Amino acid sequence: MMIDAKNILVSYTKNGKKDKTISIINSVDITIVPGKVAVIFGRSGSGKTTLISVLAGLLKPQEGSVLYDDIDLYQQNDDFISDFRSKNIGFIPQGQSLLSNLTIKENILLANNNGNDSDRADELIELLGLSNREEYLSSQLSGGELRRCAIARALINQPSVVFADEPTGDLDDYNTQIVFELLRQKAKDGAAVVIVTHDESAYNYADIVYRMDGGVLALRDIQK
């Protein structure tokens, strides 16, 4: 599935005053191609997370459009967008995003479209080195384990698009490599993958590299 975002503009008004508008994303155009890994580097506050929120249907921009093939996402209602996200998009947020009262496996299965693809959940749990943690609650896991669980949750529905916001932020080198290789593999399987990160090692797994600065996106490199 190809994503084509055009002229994305996101801004916030401070205390509701129009004259105190803060621009977060400024006229960004980006095309995400299936089978490729796009990596967006940028400093904190540059607008990276906001951009992938817009691309994932989580934040309607003030201006611009996001097309998934021929579907104009923000012309649809919330029910459609949510259902679309559930079926087609895997989103790995930064920070802790698991439900603390559910076990690791329940968290992963909650995101599952049919709710009970236990085999797929077990496969991901094993792949991400969480086999002995599947019945643990999130409060019993380390930061790295939580992150790996969030990745498993994002991949449970075999999404055609994956957005990863600092997916290796809490991981050691070994697990960082596993995660990037997993995302790389998703792209090889035909998914469009977008990684937002500070981690320079992501460069090695990227097909297209962008840099975001002050809400402006610039193409930095095309690797292959």
Place this chain on the structure above:
Amino acid sequence: MNIAKLPLKNIFSYKKRTIGLTLILVILTMSLFGGSIFIKSLNNGLDSLNERLGADIIVLPKDAESEVDLQNLLLQGTPGYFYMDKNILNDLESIEGVDRISTQYFLVSANADCCSVKVQIIGFDEETDFTIKPWLHESYQGVLKDNEIIVGSMLSTKVGHTLRLYGKEFLVVGKLEKTGTGLDTAVYTTGDTVKTLIEAAEDKGISILSKQSPDDVISSVYIDVKDGYDIDTIVSDINLNNSEVKAVRARTMMTSTSDRLGVISSAISFFVKIIWVFAAIILIAAFYIITGERKKEFAALRVIGVSRKKLGVLVMSEAIIIGIIGSVFGIIITGAFMYSFSVLIGSRLDLPYLLPGVIATTYYILVTFISVVLLGTISGLISAYKAVSVDTARILRE
């Protein structure tokens, strides 16, 4: 695991939160259900008493401190007796407007093998009675013979058993339905049997009547006034022409009881309303604050594809389930308390107190259940609105 299972999972996982919210709802339920049952019981008691009195005018000996004694006798079951000359009947029967007239005899048992305390004995005239027989017949359809009695619901003796009063055995032929009044602890029999008992008491050296014969006295007279005649005028006539007795209008006798009941009912209604207002504010605020603290959880659900509508349904479902749990617990606790301690409550109140029947109780259960669940739903609605308004992208940035 899926989103449909999440409300129950959340309710049972976050025990402190669930217990806190449930407690507020239990208090709401207890105040509404308990208050309603309490007020209804008081009203039932008064209605029951009014029905039992069944006469327009009651005539008592003047020195019986009429109203107070009879009220105590009827309302609190305080045993007592008093007598007046039977000749008063001739005067009363000749008054224009008097339709029916009947006499009663009161006596107190020295002791009875049914009871640890003295019981009130009420004797009525089988031929003329129109106040007691209509409701006695709910329990016993025959004509009472000598040495036969009917007992109030609170006496422990059973139909077919005998009861010993002043050394004589009496056959229990009926047991009355509960009235919630002092009449529940009384024994009912014919006037002739009471006269026999008075004689038996005298034989045992217990002085009931100082000079007169039991055949020459009565305790009270019940008068039914013909339609079209003014009851108050007849009451005045009796009091003006007979210095030895005092006539009171039956409804007037109930006025002070009715007034007390009105004050208590109003006070309870007021407190129930106050509790509801404060508890509703606390409940809505609690749901609102809890929803605010769950922003990250809602954002995580949005990320995995839960729509705003489903998020609202999730929050609403939790509120409704907690409402159901709270109201069911509240109804069970209140019901168990009210029905287990109804005798104690009634005796402490010194007012007629009769619990509502199955249909009325079911009605109050339903009204309470619907009201409490509705309040939970309204609180949930406000929270659901907050939940669906969550700015997922902003929370993800945080």
